[in-house]
């Protein structure tokens with residue numbers, strides 16, 4: 001991963017660029033990096049604030065041999081690699097379901113996975129990762145100041161981007177190879193061990209509903225299992241989780 005790097009000063013979105021490169025035949029492992037993004041994309045239609053010169057924004061092109069319904073597992077593969085790379089850098093990082101990485105309860109990194117597939121076969125997957133490395137409080141828009149952080153804020157020093165990116169891509173490659181060789185179990189176990197969501201009372205918002213309950217587990221495909229007050233076990237494939245204080 002990252003042996004071929006397309007580096008750009010400014011892009012609307014590295015995910016969009018990587019998607020087009022993949023459509024034009026770019027091979028597995030190609031990475032697109034930008035110094036800044038002018039319309040960085042977050043999950044669920046949100047923006048990813050992407051100022052220049054501070055942080056890491058990249059998208060990796062993957063061509064795994066997987067049925068499309070298993071592609072969401074790749075997001076959890078990336079979350080595990082990301083949390084480990086942040087821990088290796090000295091931060092106490094945890095994963096908030098499905099794929100936000102937090103330090104001290106604040107979001108430091110996010111992942112946006114996009115898929116091109118036929119019913120039976122994945123053409124390619126774009127795994128887009130944004131990591132706040134050196135953003136300081138004043139770089140965050142007002143509405144994010146209570147919920148966002150950076151690795152630099154957590155460590156109290158500047159962070160060099162190139163070594164962090166290299167370490168992260170190595171981790172990502174290791175977990176990806178293990179996943180493709182042995183399946184989802186090891187990733188799931190590691191994800192659970194680094195999760196801040198499981199065991200918590202949560203409010204989950206999906207496109208269709210709001211659900212309150214205890215986050216009990218993730219199932220073999222990565223869906224969140226929530227035990228409601230009425231005792232039923234609900235399976236959530238995609239949504240936002242708010243961790244409620246007891």
Ligand code: BTN
Pocket residue numbers: 012013014015016037039040041042043044046048056057058059100109110111112128129130131
């Ligand atoms: C989220 O938590 O909402 C996901 C954020 C993903 C942001 C990254 S930055 C690099 C890549 N390009 C994009 O436009 N988005 C992802």
